[in-house]
Amino acid sequence: MSEPVAKPKSSAALVQSRRNALRSYLGAYGFMAPAGVLVIIFFLIPVAIVLYLSVTNLASSNFTSDLAKMEFIGLKNYQTLLNDQFARKIFFNTIFYVLVTLSLFNVSLALIVSLLTTHIDRSAGFVFRALWILPRITSPVVYILIWKRMMAEAPFGILNQFNEFLGQPTYNYVATNPWVFVVVVNGFIGVSFGMIIFTSAIESIPKDLLNASLVDGSSRMQRIRYVILPLIRWPLLFVVTYQTLSLLTSFVEIQLLTDGGPGLYRTEVWSLTAYHRALSNYFGNAQWGYGSAFAVLLVMIGVVLAVIYMRVFRFDELVAEPRVEAL
Amino acid sequence: MEIRIDNLTKKFGDVVGVEDLTLHIEDGEFVAFLGPSGCGKTTTLLTLAGIYKPTDGLIRFGDRVVNTVQPKDRNIGMVFQSYALYPHMTIFQNIAYPLKLKKAPKNVQNEQVRQVANVMGIGELLDRRPGQLSGGQQQRVALGRALVKEPDVLLFDEPLSNLDARLRLTMRGEIKHLQKNLGITSIYVTHDQVEAMTMADRIAVMNGGHLQAFDAPDELYDRPKTRFVAGFVGNPPMNFLDVEVSPANGQFLAQADSIELPLGVERGEASAGHRGTVVMGIRPEDIQIVDEGDVRGEIFVVEPLGREDLIDVRIGPHSFILLADTEKQHRAGELVSLNFDMTQAQFFDPQTERSLLWHQ
Incomplete structure (x- = not known):
C-alpha cells in the first residue's frame, strides 16, 4: 500500500477479512464434522432426551400415543431416587465393583502381564498377550455363556462334573460367589486395554537405559521398580483414569452373568439399575422417566470425574507429547 | 582386572554376532574394539557386561569365570553412546544410583557423588535433570555414574559418537587421562579409527564377527596383518x-x-x-x-x-x-x-x- 497513514478499514475490506476468517474456520470445522455429527447424534441428543425424560413421569403404565400428555414432574424422580431404599446399596456396589476390578485386574494384572511378557522371549510374549486379548474380542454373550457353562451345576458345568465324579457336592458357583465372578469376568476383559498400553510403553523405553540399569547393579526386579515403573507413570495414570470411567458405565457382562442378583440387588450396579428401571422392570412397568434419572446422575458423576482427571493429570500435556519418548 | 576371553562365540539364532574370539587384556590396559557397524564389537562388549550370555567360550575376570554371572555382580561401569541417563532422576540421583543399589549409607553416597561430580566438572549441575543438560555434560554424568562405584572394568560403547567434533576431541583427551590416572582396565568400542588410534594401548580390529588383529596402534599402522586392517586403519585410507x-x-x-x-x-x-x-x-x-x-x-x-x-x-x-x-x-x-x-x-x-x- 502506498498510503502511509492508517485509515479505518473500508467496509469492503472488513467483509473480505471476515470472509477469510470464515473460510479458515470452515476448513477446521469441515474436518471435525464427521466426528462432530457422530457425537451429536449418539451422545449429545440422547443425553438431552434422557435429561428431559428424567423430569417427566413417562412410564409404560401411563404411556399414550399422545406424547403431549407426558407430565412434567420436576425433580420428583430424583427425590424418589434419593429415598429409594436400595439406591445406597447399589451406589456402594458400584464403587466396590469399580475399585476392585480396576485395582486387581485393569491395572495390576495388566501391568503384571505386560512386565512378564516383555521380559521373556519376544514371540512367546506376543502369544501370551494375544491370548489375553481374547476375552475382549469375543462377543460378550458368547464369553459370558462360556463362563456360565463352566461354572454351572452338574451335569451342565464342566467343573462340577469333576465334583460329581469325585462324589463331592456340586454348586452353581456363580450363584454362590457372585461378586467373585462379576469381578473376575469383567477383569479378564479389562486386562487387555492396560496390557496393550503398558506393553507399548515398556517397549519404547530405550534399550540402553535398561542395560545401563543392569550394569549399574540392579536386579531385574529393582530395574522394574526404579526405572521401568517411573518411566511408564503417564500411561499408568491414563489407564487408571480411562478405565474408571469405562467400568463405571459398563453393565452388559453383569446383566448377562447375574442380572444384578442373586437375591435383591446383590451385584446390581448403577448403570444396570438405570437399564432395569427404564427398560426391563420385573413387574413389567418400564419407568422411563425414573430410569433416566439414574442415567443422568451417572453421566454427571462421569463428567465430574473426567474433568477432575483432566485437571489433575494434565491430559492436555499427555496428549501434547509422548512421555516415554521425551527423554 | 585382567580379562581373558577364550574362543568366545555369540549367536542370535542363526545369526553370528561374534565367532571364536580370543583376547587377553592386561590389568589396567586400555583396549579399543574397532570395526565397521555389525562387526560384532558391541555384541562382545555387551557379552562382557553380562547383558548377553555367551553361546560358547569362556570369559574370565581375573581368575573368575563370569559367563553366567549377572551384570550387577561383575562390578563394571559402562558408558553408552546415548548416555542412557535416567530421565526421571536428577543428576545427583543418576550418579548415586549404583551406590543406592549397593545400599551404601546416605552420607557415603553424598560424599562419593560430590567427589566424582567435581572430578568430572559437573558439581553445580547435581540438582538438574538430564534433559536440561547439553550432550557433553550428559556424557560427563554418564562417565561419573560409571566411575562412582569404583568398577574393576570400564566399558565404553561409542561414547563420543553423539558429540560434536570439537567436544569429541576434548573428551577423548579427558577419558584417556582419566583412565591412565585411575588405572581401570577399559574396553572402548568405536568405529572411529582416530579415536581408537589416539586413545588405546592396543586395538582389536574386528570385521564380520571375527578378530582381524589385536595390536598396538603403531603396529597396526606399520605392520597390518590383513588387508582389512590395512584399509580400515589410517585416514585417508591406504x-x-x-x-x-x-x-x-x-x-x-x-x-x-x-x-x-x-x-x-x-x-x-x-x-x-x-x-x-x-x-x-x-x-x-x-x-x-x-x-x-x-x-x-x-x-x-x-x-x-x-x-x-x-x-x-x-x-x-x-x-x-x-x-x-x-x-x-x-x-x-x-x-x-x-x-x-x-x-x-x-x-x-x-x-x-x-x-x-x-x-x-
Missing part, C-alpha cells in the same frame, strides 16, 4: 593395487600395466614367492609428487583439507590418493611425476587377504 612381483637385476619389480616400481630384496622375496598377482598397499603419505620420476599420472581432483591437499592421481585405470603441500597449489588436470616409498609398501595374498610380510 591405496591398493594388484601387482605382479618379479625378480629383476638382483632386485625386484612390482608391476601393474605401465606402472613399474622397484622393490627391495626383503619385501620382494616375500611377495614374489607368491604365484600370479598380489595386492600391494601403500599409504597416501608414502607417495610424493616429485619434479622428475618414472611414474607419471594426471591429477583427477584436488580436495583442500586446510593443512594439506588430498589429491587423487590417475595413472591409466589406477587411482592413488596422496597428500601434498598446499603451497604447491596443484590443480586438477596437471601432469605430475610420483615417487613411491616402496620400503613402506604392504603386500597381501589376494585370496586369504593375509599379509605376505607379517605372519602371526
Whole structure:
C-alpha cells in the first residue's frame, strides 16, 4: 500500500477479512464434522432426551400415543431416587465393583502381564498377550455363556462334573460367589486395554537405559521398580483414569452373568439399575422417566470425574507429547 | 582386572554376532574394539557386561569365570553412546544410583557423588535433570555414574559418537587421562579409527564377527596383518593395487600395466614367492609428487583439507590418493611425476587377504 497513514478499514475490506476468517474456520470445522455429527447424534441428543425424560413421569403404565400428555414432574424422580431404599446399596456396589476390578485386574494384572511378557522371549510374549486379548474380542454373550457353562451345576458345568465324579457336592458357583465372578469376568476383559498400553510403553523405553540399569547393579526386579515403573507413570495414570470411567458405565457382562442378583440387588450396579428401571422392570412397568434419572446422575458423576482427571493429570500435556519418548 | 576371553562365540539364532574370539587384556590396559557397524564389537562388549550370555567360550575376570554371572555382580561401569541417563532422576540421583543399589549409607553416597561430580566438572549441575543438560555434560554424568562405584572394568560403547567434533576431541583427551590416572582396565568400542588410534594401548580390529588383529596402534599402522586392517586403519585410507612381483637385476619389480616400481630384496622375496598377482598397499603419505620420476599420472581432483591437499592421481585405470603441500597449489588436470616409498609398501595374498610380510 502506498498510503502511509492508517485509515479505518473500508467496509469492503472488513467483509473480505471476515470472509477469510470464515473460510479458515470452515476448513477446521469441515474436518471435525464427521466426528462432530457422530457425537451429536449418539451422545449429545440422547443425553438431552434422557435429561428431559428424567423430569417427566413417562412410564409404560401411563404411556399414550399422545406424547403431549407426558407430565412434567420436576425433580420428583430424583427425590424418589434419593429415598429409594436400595439406591445406597447399589451406589456402594458400584464403587466396590469399580475399585476392585480396576485395582486387581485393569491395572495390576495388566501391568503384571505386560512386565512378564516383555521380559521373556519376544514371540512367546506376543502369544501370551494375544491370548489375553481374547476375552475382549469375543462377543460378550458368547464369553459370558462360556463362563456360565463352566461354572454351572452338574451335569451342565464342566467343573462340577469333576465334583460329581469325585462324589463331592456340586454348586452353581456363580450363584454362590457372585461378586467373585462379576469381578473376575469383567477383569479378564479389562486386562487387555492396560496390557496393550503398558506393553507399548515398556517397549519404547530405550534399550540402553535398561542395560545401563543392569550394569549399574540392579536386579531385574529393582530395574522394574526404579526405572521401568517411573518411566511408564503417564500411561499408568491414563489407564487408571480411562478405565474408571469405562467400568463405571459398563453393565452388559453383569446383566448377562447375574442380572444384578442373586437375591435383591446383590451385584446390581448403577448403570444396570438405570437399564432395569427404564427398560426391563420385573413387574413389567418400564419407568422411563425414573430410569433416566439414574442415567443422568451417572453421566454427571462421569463428567465430574473426567474433568477432575483432566485437571489433575494434565491430559492436555499427555496428549501434547509422548512421555516415554521425551527423554 | 585382567580379562581373558577364550574362543568366545555369540549367536542370535542363526545369526553370528561374534565367532571364536580370543583376547587377553592386561590389568589396567586400555583396549579399543574397532570395526565397521555389525562387526560384532558391541555384541562382545555387551557379552562382557553380562547383558548377553555367551553361546560358547569362556570369559574370565581375573581368575573368575563370569559367563553366567549377572551384570550387577561383575562390578563394571559402562558408558553408552546415548548416555542412557535416567530421565526421571536428577543428576545427583543418576550418579548415586549404583551406590543406592549397593545400599551404601546416605552420607557415603553424598560424599562419593560430590567427589566424582567435581572430578568430572559437573558439581553445580547435581540438582538438574538430564534433559536440561547439553550432550557433553550428559556424557560427563554418564562417565561419573560409571566411575562412582569404583568398577574393576570400564566399558565404553561409542561414547563420543553423539558429540560434536570439537567436544569429541576434548573428551577423548579427558577419558584417556582419566583412565591412565585411575588405572581401570577399559574396553572402548568405536568405529572411529582416530579415536581408537589416539586413545588405546592396543586395538582389536574386528570385521564380520571375527578378530582381524589385536595390536598396538603403531603396529597396526606399520605392520597390518590383513588387508582389512590395512584399509580400515589410517585416514585417508591406504591405496591398493594388484601387482605382479618379479625378480629383476638382483632386485625386484612390482608391476601393474605401465606402472613399474622397484622393490627391495626383503619385501620382494616375500611377495614374489607368491604365484600370479598380489595386492600391494601403500599409504597416501608414502607417495610424493616429485619434479622428475618414472611414474607419471594426471591429477583427477584436488580436495583442500586446510593443512594439506588430498589429491587423487590417475595413472591409466589406477587411482592413488596422496597428500601434498598446499603451497604447491596443484590443480586438477596437471601432469605430475610420483615417487613411491616402496620400503613402506604392504603386500597381501589376494585370496586369504593375509599379509605376505607379517605372519602371526
